Amino acid sequence: MKITRKDFLRLSGLSFLAAGTLEAARAVAGSDSSAQNSPGKPSAQPVRWGMVVDVQKCRKDQGCDACIGACNSAHNVPHLADPKHEVKWIWTEPFENVFPFEQSEYAQQTDAGIPIPLMCNHCASPPCVHVCPTQATWKRDDGIVMMDWHRCIGCRYCMAACPYGSRSFNWVDPRPAIAHINPDFPTRTKGVVEKCNFCEERLAQGLRPACVEACPEKALVFGNLADPNSEPRQLLRKRFAVQREPELGTGPSIYYLV
Amino acid sequence: MRDRIWIIAGLALFAVVVTAPFWSERTPAKDLTKVPNLVLPVNQKDCVAPVSYMRASHMVLLLRWREEAVRQGQRRYVAFDGKVYDKSLTKTCLGCHNKEQFCDRCHTYAGVSGPYCWNCHNQPQTNVAGISPRSMP
Amino acid sequence: MFMFEKAIAGSRRYWTWLFGLLCVTAAGFISYLYQLNVGLGVTGMSRDVSWGLYIAQFTFFVGVAASAVMVVLPYYLHDYKQFGRITILGEFLAISAVIMCCLFIFVDLGQPMRVLNIILYPTPWSLMFWDMISLSGYLVLNVIITLVMLTAEREEVPAPGWIKPVILLSIPWAVSIHTVTAFLYSGLPGRAFWLTAILAPRFLASAFASGPALLILFCLVLRRLTGFDAGQKAIEKLAVIVTYATIINIFFILVEAFTVLYGRIPGDVQHLEYLYWGLDGNYHLVPWMWLSISLGVAALILLLVPAWRTSPSLLPVACVFVFLSLWLDKGLGLIVGGFVPSPLEAVTQYTPTLPEWSIVMGIWAIGALLITVFYKIALSVREELGELAGVQHSIVPEAESHQAAPSIVSTRMQQAD
Structure with a gap:
């Protein structure tokens, strides 16, 4: 042929x-x-998970850290003594550090010093996802910015990229610093980056995030931002809300009612 | 010819290093005919795949589960016999198997030092009860 | 191996030097094993300052690698024949520097055994991916070029014609490696200190000052220790390049400083404030940054006056000043300054720890080792051809049997055309 x-x-x-x-x-x-x-x-119905933090309710009891405790024990977040090695998923910072633009000479009195709960903003356009060289962090269709701890090489580029300081690195083995290991959730190992995952493991079971459930004041409201009738959307219609550094164009999914 | 002593010494050193695993005290001679004493689950007879497949390729399955559960959010696994499982090392695999008496023993036997699953994944506290030692045939 | 036999025949001084470097490398390796075992917590890095000396050194040495273009470009594009003898030195410097860069990245990884994930899951929207591509490509290009050119030189035959386009490709490639490295930082929305278009040009300017300065120092050392003479003209031309690059770099720094300080946006000013005046009572980088400025200005004055620039005693001083000044600026301040203050206004002090320094010095030693061996090979090949002048100071024993050759035109030049 x-x-x-x-x-x-x-x-x-x-x-x-x-x-x-x-x-x-x-x-x-x-x-x-x-x-x-x-x-x-x-x-x-598209889904974009988001959260509204009602600062007025949250500030009622400034010593309260129920959300932090619930998150830490659900996700085996270690408690490391050295602040340089800290791992934080949800934590608080003083108002003026979180919203520096709200801090002007004469407007600082009302909110100065009150602790604001912070976590990963699960941005619509997350800089950490853009820079990750291995796609170990990526954005899911429902808006959650996920981490794959199996794939992370620990280059910490995402930490440099995150404008919110939401990411932590395991500088040392976290296990010895976890008081009670929750066997249902993996711990992390040294050398990987971690952050809030919006309790995607609980969402998969139809539960709300641990911090939301734990808040005694119901100051954290979780729901689908893409649904106009969802609880957070109703709140956002009624009250004045801000995001952290919206001018960067990252589109945070966490709103603060101030 | 002046170098002869160095060449011989070098060759001798090479021979010593290369044969080290055979006579070194750190690697005691193993009886390879003895199978590991694995403890099998008593409360469960079926696994997520046939024994032959699991024995040879459980790591492939685990990697696929990991990829699908973590990255694609697909957590339901329909097994060959139609049963539905949760794609979870901790909940499904370790729900029946014991890490020390099953995974570790076989890995040690097979000389597999690789899997560092346990740096992060935990042994659930519940499964240890109700297991009686049973040797694999 | 590639003319490796040249590298294992040397004087006592050569071997002592190599042994010393190996000891430093071994110490660094032991420190690295410690870091591997305990985690990156053994370094001074922290949640807020999450990159430190490793990444800063990586950035600095990418510049050194890119600077080879400053000898390759005049020689091949402008036919500047004086650089014929030192082109290979520039290319070998590039190879050593790129290898150092790869090592600096590697020791910075939290999970080094997963490093291949960058290739297994290629991510073209990550600059890290392109940095990997450009650095490895640059390494391959320079290895091919030096291999082919040196072999041709040794066999006394013209280099094959296809090497010319490869060499020409290496010129824009050199620019690309440092541009992409600058883009690693300058595209991050939350880091005002790096978020500036001048970063890549500034990187290139500082690279073209520090790299040739290092090359001048190498040439002077080689002239002293071996019979190799780079040629006074070539060294003087390199010094002119260093001068221009230093001027442009200082100009770029002032442009950036003006924009930030006159614009007075607090988020932008804070970083400069931290580096040069101290922030929230934290001053520990201030003396170093001012030392960098002083050294840079002093070097500029030395370089600007032609009589000083060509003076055999002042030129090396100026080169050391340039190198140290830029090492402090880029190899320390640039990375730490970008992280402090943090997005949440925290000022965290970063001090490299002993294991960290040991690992860094181990990588420097590897770089020095590579440079020594490469230069030894290159010079031995030239010596065989009877090219070295002034052999009386040679550290290479066989050179002593050679006659002192008169200064001749490089064979490389004849081959390349």
Whole structure:
């Protein structure tokens, strides 16, 4: 059998076309089947998890750290004595450090010094995700910025990129610094970065985040920001809310009612 | 010819280093015919895949579970026999198997020093009860 | 191996030097094992200052690697023949510096055994990925170039024609490695200190000052220790390059300082304040940053006056000043200054620890070791060809049997065209 150059070109063109069509058909079929396969998820309704922090309610008891304690024990967050090695998922900072633009000479009295709970902002356009060289951190379809501790190489580029200081690195083995290990959630190992995961493991079971459940004042309101009728959206319609450094264009999913 | 002593000494050193694992005290001779004394779950007969597959390829399955559960958020695993499991090392695997008496013993036997799953993943406290030692055939 | 036999025949002084470097390397390696065992907590880095000396040294030495272009470009694009003898020194410097950069990145990783994840999961929107591509590409280019050119020189045959486009490609590539390294920092929204378009040009200017300054020092050392003479003209031209680059670098620093200080946006000013005046009672970098400025200005004065610039006693002083000044500025202040104050206004002091210094010095020693061995190979090849002048100071024994060759035109030049 002799194939001329013309035949060869024709054949290879046809086979490319065939392969392309097959791929396209598979893609179309794939998107169809995935839509059918998940009846539990309302595919028409987009999800973007978010949280509203009611600072007025939160400040009622400034010694309260129920949310922090609940998060730390749910996620095996270590308590390291050296502040340089601290690991923090949810923590508090004084108002003026969190919202420096709100701190002007004469407006500082009301909120100065009150502790503001902070966590990962689960940005719409997360700088940490943009810089991660291994996709160990990425944004899920529901807006949660996830971490894959199996893949993280510990380069800490995400920590340099995060404008909110929300990320912690395991400078040392965290296990000895965990009082009671919750066996249902992995600890981390030295050399990986971690942060708040919006309790995605609880959301998967239909539960709300641990910090939200733990708050005695119900100051943390969690819900779907994409749903106009959700609890956070109703609050945001009624009250004046701010995000942290919205001018950076990161689109934080955490709103503060001030 | 002046170098002969150095060459011989070098060769001798090489031979010593290369054969070290055979006579070193740190690697005692093993009886390779003896199978590890694995403790199998008593309360559960079926695994998520046939024994032959699990014995050879459990790590492949675990890696796939890890990828799907963590990165794609798919946590339900439909096994070959139609049973549905949670894709979780801690909850599903260690729900029946004991880390020390199963995983570690076989890994030690097979000389697998690799898996550092346990740097992060925990042994649940519940599964230790109700297990009686049973040797693998 | 590539002409490796040249590297294992040397004088007592050569071996003592190598042995000393190996000892420092070994100490660094032991410190690294300690770090691997305990975690990066053994360093002075912290949650707020999450990059330190390792990444700063990486940045600085990317500049040194890129600076090879300052001898390659005049020689190949402008046919500046005086650089014929030192081009190979520049390229070997680039190879050693890139290897050091890779090591600095590696020791900074929390999970070094997973380093291949960068290749397994290529992520083109991460600058780190492109840095990996540009650095490894630059390494490969320079290895090919030196290998081919030195072999041709040794065999006394013209270099193959295809090497010319490879050399030309290495010129923009050198610029790219430092540009991409600057982009690692300058694209981060939350770090005002780095978020400036001048960062990449500034990186290049400081690189083209510090790299050639180092090369001048190497040439002077080689002239003293071996018979190799780079040529007074070549050294003087390098000094002119250092002068211009230093001027441009200082100009860029002042441009940046003006924008920040006259603009007076607090978030931008704070970083400069921390570095040069101290912030919240934390002054520990202030003396170093002013030392960097003083050394830079002193070097500039020495370099600007032609009589001083060409003076055999003042030129090395100026070069040491330039190098130290930029090492402090880029190898210390640039990274730490970007992290302090933190996004939450915290001022955290960063002081490198002993294991950290030991690891850094181990990598320097590896760099010095590579440079020594590479230069030994290059010079031995030239010596065989009877090219070295003034062999009486040679550390290489076989050179002594050679006649002192008159200063001749580099063979490299004839081959490349």
